[in-house]
Amino acid sequence: FASLQIRNQGTLGGNIGNASPIGDSPPLLIALGAQIVLCKGQTRRTLALEDYFIDYRVTARQESEFIEKIIVPRASAEQAFRAYKVSKRLDDDISAVCAAFNLRIEHGVVQDARVAFGGMAATPKRAKHCEAALIGAAWNDSTVERACAALAEDFTPLSDFRASKEYRLLSARNLLRKYFIELQTPHIETRVTAYV
CATH class of the missing domain: 3.30.390.50 (CO dehydrogenase flavoprotein, C-terminal domain)
Structure with missing residues (x-):
């Protein structure tokens, strides 16, 4: 998705982190049951991606936390x-x-x-x-x-x-x-x- 420049510079974490209601990756990742790991110093917490979004451009990310990783469950044949x-x-x-x-x-x-x-x-x-x-x-x-x-x-x-x-x-x-x-x-x- 997006333009060539964004595909070369943008990140999946950035697409999630900006909390746009029209970002392309969050609905897909939510449907797949993805989780994110938020990190602050030595403290990490994991939450379902659907729980990360609270309101328009408001997220569950606390001050100084960043998205360390995105966990997508392995798909099954069913x-x-x-x-x-x-x-x-x-x-x-x-x-x-x-x-x-x-x-x-x-x-x-x-x-x-x-x-x-x-x-x-x-x-x-x-x-x-x-x-x-x-x-x-x-x-x-x-x-x-x-x-x-x-x-x-x-x-x-x-x-x-x-x-x-x-x-x-x-x-x-x-x-x-x-x-x-x-x-x-x-x-x-x-x-x-x-x-x-």
Whole structure:
């Protein structure tokens, strides 16, 4: 993601540390169940990445702490992870909506779900109502539609120059539908970036 200059100079820790609600990596890492290690002198503490973000540009990092490492759990063969970014331009643009889906589906039933979004709230965050609509349910159209409807309980997005609140919510729902279609037809490749 980002421009050539940022890819050559930027860091994953920096993308997390600036606490932007539209950073590309935090929703993906949250959906993957990542943790961060914060260090201050000889003191270290580990917390789930989703707990690092408290409010708009406010984090759990204490004075003089820095992000020492990011821990991403090893993926299993049962996980179905996808990430999508909706932006105005193909390259070098900030997301209007960024979505990450990480489901474990066994015998046609969703056993576990981690769904996270950027651009939908003051912080990157999980869609807990959406996840609840998925877990324990059959992986089919009606379950996906219930989970899409539940996104309105998870988020009340704002309108800005990148996208309206209505567009953001519709995009979030459509990205979940896209994820469902891709898992049903894995031979179909779709573009990650869409245009507003």
